[in-house]
Amino acid sequence: MPAERISRERLTEPPGEIYTTTVLEPSFRFMLDEYFGALLDTNRAWAVMLGDTGIVAPDSVRLLLGALDRMSAEGAEAFAEFNPDFEYFYSHLEHRLTELAGAAAAGEINLGRTRPEPLTRMALRPRILRIHGELLSLVEVLLDLAAREAGTVMPQWTHMQPAQPSTFGHYLLGISGALLRDTGRLAAAYGTTNACTLGCGALAGTSYPVDRDLVAALLGFDEVRENTIDCVASGDHGLETAAAVANIGVTLSRLCEDLYMWHTDEFGLVEIGDSFAGSSSMMPQKKNAYPFEYVRARGARAVGEMTSAFGALHNTNFGDIKDVEEEMVPPVFRGCDEMVTSLRLLGGTLGTLVVHRDRCAARAASGFSTATELAAVLHRKSDLDYRSAHRVVGHLVLLATTRGLSPDEVGAALLDEAARDLLGRDAGLADSQVREALDPSGFVAAHQVQGGPAPEPVRHALAGARQQLAERQAWLDRACRGLDEASDRLDVRVREYLGASRG
Numbered sequence: 001m002p003a004e005r006i007s008r009e010r011l012t013e014p015p016g017e018i019y020t021t022t023v024l025e026p027s028f029r030f031m032l033d034e035y036f037g038a039l040l041d042t043n044r045a046w047a048v049m050l051g052d053t054g055i056v057a058p059d060s061v062r063l064l065l066g067a068l069d070r071m072s073a074e075g076a077e078a079f080a081e082f083n084p085d086f087e088y089f090y091s092h093l094e095h096r097l098t099e100l101a102g103a104a105a106a107g108e109i110n111l112g113r114t115r116p117e118p119l120t121r122m123a124l125r126p127r128i129l130r131i132h133g134e135l136l137s138l139v140e141v142l143l144d145l146a147a148r149e150a151g152t153v154m155p156q157w158t159h160m161q162p163a164q165p166s167t168f169g170h171y172l173l174g175i176s177g178a179l180l181r182d183t184g185r186l187a188a189a190y191g192t193t194n195a196c197t198l199g200c201g202a203l204a205g206t207s208y209p210v211d212r213d214l215v216a217a218l219l220g221f222d223e224v225r226e227n228t229i230d231c232v233a234s235g236d237h238g239l240e241t242a243a244a245v246a247n248i249g250v251t252l253s254r255l256c257e258d259l260y261m262w263h264t265d266e267f268g269l270v271e272i273g274d275s276f277a278g279s280s281s282m283m284p285q286k287k288n289a290y291p292f293e294y295v296r297a298r299g300a301r302a303v304g305e306m307t308s309a310f311g312a313l314h315n316t317n318f319g320d321i322k323d324v325e326e327e328m329v330p331p332v333f334r335g336c337d338e339m340v341t342s343l344r345l346l347g348g349t350l351g352t353l354v355v356h357r358d359r360c361a362a363r364a365a366s367g368f369s370t371a372t373e374l375a376a377v378l379h380r381k382s383d384l385d386y387r388s389a390h391r392v393v394g395h396l397v398l399l400a401t402t403r404g405l406s407p408d409e410v411g412a413a414l415l416d417e418a419a420r421d422l423l424g425r426d427a428g429l430a431d432s433q434v435r436e437a438l439d440p441s442g443f444v445a446a447h448q449v450q451g452g453p454a455p456e457p458v459r460h461a462l463a464g465a466r467q468q469l470a471e472r473q474a475w476l477d478r479a480c481r482g483l484d485e486a487s488d489r490l491d492v493r494v495r496e497y498l499g500a501s502r503g
Contacts, residue, residue, distance in 0.1 A: 064097070146168075150455065
């Protein structure tokens with residue numbers, strides 16, 4: 001007969017009502033939702049290993065594997081009723097395992113292990129890979145936009161004031177570069193996460209001759225987290241993942257803040273498709289860029305979830321991996337799941353983006369954003385040092401703005417006047433040189449520096465970004481294939497013990 005309780009013999013009283021409703025049952029519900037399939041696979045791999053090493057007799061292994069198959073077919077819904085006598089999620093499933101396999105066989109499933117800790121890692125792996133995939137899809141959209149708008153001259157701002165002209169494509173390449181670095185952070189977090197801790201025991205491993213490498217391979221882990229204390233006490237896989245997700249959120253928030261501002265009537269540089277825009281129940285003229293608001297808010301929350309995870313890990317005593325799981329993991333999972341939604345929403349929205357090129361060009365031509373190039377030309381074409389040239393152009397802008405002159409109305413005469421005011425001499429440039437330096441398109445074309453907005457460095461950057469995109473996609477394909485192949489290997493080993501296909 002199955003035991004009436006699993007592991008509470010040390011204690012004289014059952015769990016109290018308040019303890020049950022505030023701690024035990026919420027933990028059970030979370031783990032049932034997140035860990036059911038992973039726990040069954042972990043038990044399958046552990047049972048196969050116990051059989052392969054001769055620690056448990058083959059007949060008992062077959063009973064265990066057959067019962068685990070039955071539990072898989074029954075599904076998580078069969079465990080919807082929480083029983084405080086069994087306390088933990090693991091104990092509920094062990095109770096059912098005992099009913100199906102018998103007490104003698106089921107009593108061996110946790111032999112040499114205190115709890116199946118890799119469940120957090122197993123639930124986190126596909127989340128990291130989903131984010132990685134959605135991030136690559138968004139980068140592809142951005143690169144396509146960057147190629148399309150590589151020649152779209154527009155202003156850029158610092159301190160919300162006109163700074164220098166660039167192109168819309170150049171701007172998007174900057175965002176793409178940041179997001180491609182985020183894929184590297186996700187890959188690093190995946191590497192930390194995809195290390196198997198199974199077999200670490202409570203902190204000193206076990207005296208049974210378990211094969212930790214075998215269970216790691218059957219569960220799709222790339223390696224074993226070797227030191228058994230490190231296995232129990234470390235939660236860096238969750239924190240590293242949360243940090244990577246938070247960093248993506250910061251970059252997306254920056255992108256969305258810019259696009260949100262440029263979408264306003266006052267700027268009028270971009271416009272999203274109506275299928276992604278919102279309306280107003282009161283103001284009939286409204287076309288609201290809600291996706292940018294949504295993604296910005298979720299980006300902030302991703303940073304908050306990382307902070308929550310860090311706080312849980314920081315406040316956990318040595319060995320309290322249960323506390324780490326129950327306090328650190330939920331915010332990490334939430335951050336991951338919301339990031340997938342944000343990336344999908346933003347990718348779809350940007351697929352409808354229209355850039356108003358004439359408006360961008362007009363804004364680039366105003367505000368004297370090309371003044372730095374005029375200072376550079378004055379420095380190169382005269383005997384002035386750069387700081388003196390800078391001062392002359394600054395004074396020119398003062399003269400022009402006080403007289404209501406736009407950049408295309410400024411010529412050599414005003415530059416000479418500015419130079420005489422400051423230096424007592426003419427600047428000596430021709431009208432054509434001044435006007436060419438102040439032209440936004442000429443400004444962009446002149447900035448051939450590596451990584452700059454001119455056509456050649458933009459073409460080079462696009463090619464490099466697409467190469468990185470292909471490499472990151474290849475990594476993702478290998479990682480997904482590794483998990484699929486491990487799942488197939490585990491199925492084969494289970495069938496070998498059961499002596500027949502599971503269909």
